[in-house]
Amino acid sequence: MNAVIYGVGTSFFGKQTETDLRVLAWKAILEALADAGLDSVDAAYVGTAYSELGTAQQILSALGITEVPILTLENASASGTTAFHEARWAIESGRYERVLVVGVEHMTSKFAEAVRPAASDPEGRSGMAMPALYAMAAQRYIATSLATPKQLAMVAVKNLGNALWNPRTERKGSYSIEEILTSRMIADPLTRLQCCSITDGAGAVVLGPPRANRRDIVIRGSALRSGKLWDYRSEHVWGFEIVRDTARDAFEEAGIEATDSDVFEVHDAFTIGEIVATEALGLAELGAGGRLVEAGQTAISGAYPVNPSGGLLARGHPIGATGVAQVYEIVTQLRGEAGDRQVRDCRIGVVETMGGGVSGVDGNGCVITVLEKA
Amino acid sequence: MNAVIYGVGTSFFGKQTETDLRVLAWKAILEALADAGLDSVDAAYVGTAYSELGTAQQILSALGITEVPILTLENASASGTTAFHEARWAIESGRYERVLVVGVEHMTSKFAEAVRPAASDPEGRSGMAMPALYAMAAQRYIATSLATPKQLAMVAVKNLGNALWNPRTERKGSYSIEEILTSRMIADPLTRLQCCSITDGAGAVVLGPPRANRRDIVIRGSALRSGKLWDYRSEHVWGFEIVRDTARDAFEEAGIEATDSDVFEVHDAFTIGEIVATEALGLAELGAGGRLVEAGQTAISGAYPVNPSGGLLARGHPIGATGVAQVYEIVTQLRGEAGDRQVRDCRIGVVETMGGGVSGVDGNGCVITVLEKA
Numbered sequence: 096m097n098a099v100i101y102g103v104g105t106s107f108f109g110k111q112t113e114t115d116l117r118v119l120a121w122k123a124i125l126e127a128l129a130d131a132g133l134d135s136v137d138a139a140y141v142g143t144a145y146s147e148l149g150t151a152q153q154i155l156s157a158l159g160i161t162e163v164p165i166l167t168l169e170n171a172s173a174s175g176t177t178a179f180h181e182a183r184w185a186i187e188s189g190r191y192e193r194v195l196v197v198g199v200e201h202m203t204s205k206f207a208e209a210v211r212p213a214a215s216d217p218e219g220r221s222g223m224a225m226p227a228l229y230a231m232a233a234q235r236y237i238a239t240s241l242a243t244p245k246q247l248a249m250v251a252v253k254n255l256g257n258a259l260w261n262p263r264t265e266r267k268g269s270y271s272i273e274e275i276l277t278s279r280m281i282a283d284p285l286t287r288l289q290c291c292s293i294t295d296g297a298g299a300v301v302l303g304p305p306r307a308n309r310r311d312i313v314i315r316g317s318a319l320r321s322g323k324l325w326d327y328r329s330e331h332v333w334g335f336e337i338v339r340d341t342a343r344d345a346f347e348e349a350g351i352e353a354t355d356s357d358v359f360e361v362h363d364a365f366t367i368g369e370i371v372a373t374e375a376l377g378l379a380e381l382g383a384g385g386r387l388v389e390a391g392q393t394a395i396s397g398a399y400p401v402n403p404s405g406g407l408l409a410r411g412h413p414i415g416a417t418g419v420a421q422v423y424e425i426v427t428q429l430r431g432e433a434g435d436r437q438v439r440d441c442r443i444g445v446v447e448t449m450g451g452g453v454s455g456v457d458g459n460g461c462v463i464t465v466l467e468k469a
Numbered sequence: 470m471n472a473v474i475y476g477v478g479t480s481f482f483g484k485q486t487e488t489d490l491r492v493l494a495w496k497a498i499l500e501a502l503a504d505a506g507l508d509s510v511d512a513a514y515v516g517t518a519y520s521e522l523g524t525a526q527q528i529l530s531a532l533g534i535t536e537v538p539i540l541t542l543e544n545a546s547a548s549g550t551t552a553f554h555e556a557r558w559a560i561e562s563g564r565y566e567r568v569l570v571v572g573v574e575h576m577t578s579k580f581a582e583a584v585r586p587a588a589s590d591p592e593g594r595s596g597m598a599m600p601a602l603y604a605m606a607a608q609r610y611i612a613t614s615l616a617t618p619k620q621l622a623m624v625a626v627k628n629l630g631n632a633l634w635n636p637r638t639e640r641k642g643s644y645s646i647e648e649i650l651t652s653r654m655i656a657d658p659l660t661r662l663q664c665c666s667i668t669d670g671a672g673a674v675v676l677g678p679p680r681a682n683r684r685d686i687v688i689r690g691s692a693l694r695s696g697k698l699w700d701y702r703s704e705h706v707w708g709f710e711i712v713r714d715t716a717r718d719a720f721e722e723a724g725i726e727a728t729d730s731d732v733f734e735v736h737d738a739f740t741i742g743e744i745v746a747t748e749a750l751g752l753a754e755l756g757a758g759g760r761l762v763e764a765g766q767t768a769i770s771g772a773y774p775v776n777p778s779g780g781l782l783a784r785g786h787p788i789g790a791t792g793v794a795q796v797y798e799i800v801t802q803l804r805g806e807a808g809d810r811q812v813r814d815c816r817i818g819v820v821e822t823m824g825g826g827v828s829g830v831d832g833n834g835c836v837i838t839v840l841e842k843a
Contacts, residue, residue: 144522148518148519148543148545149545152695152696152833152834155695156697156698161697161698162696162697163694163695164695164834165544165834166544167542167544168540168541168543169541169543170540171522184562184564187562188562190558319538320537321529321535321536321538321539323530323535323536459526460526
C-alpha cells in the first residue's frame with residue numbers, strides 16, 4: 096500500500112519579518128486541509144530546524160489539532176522532507192489514516208545579521224559557512240572543466256525566470272547571464288543571485304491511504320540517507336555521492352530511472368547545487384549538468400524540467416519549509432494546476448532535498464521522493 | 470511482529486559541565502552497541518531538545534555511523550522516548566533490521582543561570598516556569614485534600630534513597646521527610662529536593678526484530694500523544710489527562726492493566742509528578758497516589774515499585790536523555806541485572822515520560838511504553 100497525498104498548501108515565500116511564524120504555518124496548513132477535504136488529522140509530523148521548543152504544539156493547538164501525536168523533526172535543510180518521509184511510513188505501516196506534514200521556518204528573525212559559524216563547530220573551525228562550502232564545489236567544477244561560470248549563471252537565469260509565473264515567491268526576474276555574474280560576489284564564484292535568500296515560509300501536506308479521488312498523488316517511493324565525512328580528497332564534490340545514493344534507493348523503490356520523471360524540484364540553494372544534483376540524480380553524466388541547462392533541457396519546456404517553481408533561488412530557503420514547498424510544487428504540477436509555469440504532460444515528478452546542516456563537513460542528509468499521478 | 474531491545478547504555482547522569490555532550494553520547498552508544506553485540510546499525514533516531522543543528526551527525530560520524538538515515542526528534546521532555554517510539558515502528562514496519570536510539574542533552578551549558586521563560590512565549594506571559602506549573606498542580610492537590618505535603622516529600626525520600634544503589638546518578642541520599650520539606654523553597658510547596666536538577670547525560674538503545682537471545686526485551690506496546698490547552702478550569706491538574714489517555718492506548722495494545730506491571734519508571738520531574746502519574750496510570754484512584762507512596766507500595770520492595778533508579782529526582786533531567794535512561798532502567802530490571810536496587814520477580818515494566826515543553830500550557834507530549842521479558 097502506497098501512501099497518497101490528499102492535499103497541499105504553502106504560505107508566501109519571502110522576507111516576512113513582521114509576520115509571526117505561526118501565521119505562515121496556519122496559512123499552509125489550512126490550505127492543505129481544505130485541499131484534502133479534511134478538518135482533522137490523526138498525527139502531525141513537523142519539520143523545522145530553528146524553531147523554539149513547543150512551536151509545533153503552539154501552531155497546531157490554535158487550530159484545534161490536539162491530543163494526537165505531534166512530532167518535531169530536524170534534519171537541517173532536509174527537515175521538511177524528512178518529516179514527509181517519516182509521515183509516509185506512518186501511513187504505510189497502518190498507524191494512522193490521515194497525517195499532516197508541516198515544514199516551517201522564520202529565518203529572518205534567526206539570521207537578522209550575517210551568518211557566522213561558531214568557532215566551536217566544524218564549519219567555524221574551517222571557516223566554512225554554507226556559501227563557502229558550495230563555492231568550493233563550484234571552484235572544483237570550474238577548475239576541472241566540469242562546468243563553466245556561465246553555465247552556473249544559467250541556472251539562476253532559468254529559475255528566477257520560472258518564478259515570474261509563481262505568485263508565491265518574492266525573488267524573480269528576467270535576468271541576463273551578465274547580470275547574474277556581476278551581482279555582488281558572495282563566495283567566489285557564487286554571486287548574490289546564485290545564492291538563495293534568507294526568507295520565511297511554511298508548507299503543509301496531508302497524507303493518507305489510497306482513496307477514490309483523482310486529484311490525489313501517489314508516493315511511489317522515497318528514501319532518506321545521511322552522508323559521511325567530506326573533504327578535498329573525496330572523489331566527488333560535497334553532496335554528489337549522497338544524492339546519487341539516495342536517488343538509487345528511491346528510484347529502485349519506485350521502479351523508475353531519473354529520465355522517466357517528467358518534472359523535478361531539486362535543492363538549488365546555490366546554482367552549483369542544481370548542476371551537481373542533476374548529475375547525481377542521473378539526468379546527465381558527470382560534467383554534463385552544465386550543458387544540460389545551457390541546452391535548455393531543464394527549462395519548463397525542456398526534456399527534464401528542473402525547478403519550475405523557481406526553486407530555492409526564488410523561494411529563498413526557510414529551512415524546514417523548503418522540502419514541503421518542493422512537494423507542493425510537484426503535486427501542483429502533476430495535477431496540472433501550475434498555471435503559466437505548468438510542465439506539459441507530466442505524470443511522474445521527483446523531489447530532491449539535500450541538507451548540509453551547520454556541520455556540513457561531518458555529515459549531511461538527503462531525501463528523495465518520487466510522486467506520481469494516481 | 471513486536472520489536473525487541475537488543476542493548477542499552479547510558480552515561481553518568483549529573484552536572485558534567487566540562488564533559489562534551491558528544492563524550493556522554495559516545496559512552497551510552499558504545500555501551501548499547503556492545504550490549505547488543507552489534508557494531509553497526511541501519512538507522513539512528515536521536516532525541517534531543519536543545520542541541521545544535523548537526524549534533525546527531527557529529528556524534529554518529531565519529532563512530533563510523535554514516536550513510537544511514539539519521540533523524541533528530543524533539544518532543545520536549547519526551548524527546549528520548551518519542552525517538553524510541555518512532556524507532557520501534559521503523560522496525561515493526563520492516564524498514565530496518567537494527568535501529569539505534571539516542572537521547573542526549575547537555576543542560577548545564579544551556580541553563581548555566583536561572584531558567585527564565587521569555588516574555589514572548591506562553592509560559593513567560595503567564596509567569597510560569599516549569600517549577601511553577603508543577604507547583605500549581607501540587608497546590609491544587611493539597612487544597613482539595615488529594616495529597617499532603619508530607620506525601621509529596623515521601624516521593625523524594627524514596628527516590629533519592631533508591632538512588633543510593635544506582636551508581637549512575639549524582640544526587641542521592643538518606644533524607645528524612647523533614648529534610649526534604651525544609652530544603653530551599655523553589656515554588657511553593659515544591660522545595661529544592663522535590664525538583665529535579667539541571668544535569669547532563671545520554672542514553673542509548675538498540676532495537677531490532679525478534680532474535681534468539683534470552684536477554685532481549687520485547688516492546689509489548691507503546692503510545693504517543695500530545696495534550697490540549699490546560700488552565701485552572703480543567704477537570705484535572707496539568708498532565709493527568711494526557712498520561713491517563715496515553716496509558717490507555719499503550720496498555721490496550723499490550724493487553725495489560727497498570728497493575729499487571731511489576732516495575733515502573735515515571736516522570737518525577739517534581740514530586741507531585743510521580744503522584745499524579747501513578748494515579749493517571751491507574752495504580753491508584755484519584756487522590757490515592759499519596760497514600761500509595763506513604764504505604765510503601767511504590768518502594769522497590771512494594772507491590773508497585775516506581776522509579777527504582779531514583780528517577781528524574783536523582784538523575785536530574787537532561788531533556789532528551791531522560792526517556793532513554795528510563796528505558797535503560799526498565800530493561801536492566803527485567804533482565805535481573807539491577808544489583809542492589811533489583812525489583813524481585815519482574816517480568817513486565819512500564820516507562821512513562823511526560824513532556825511539557827517550554828510552552829506547556831499550549832500542549833504537551835507523553836510517551837508510555839510497556840516492556841516485557843522475552
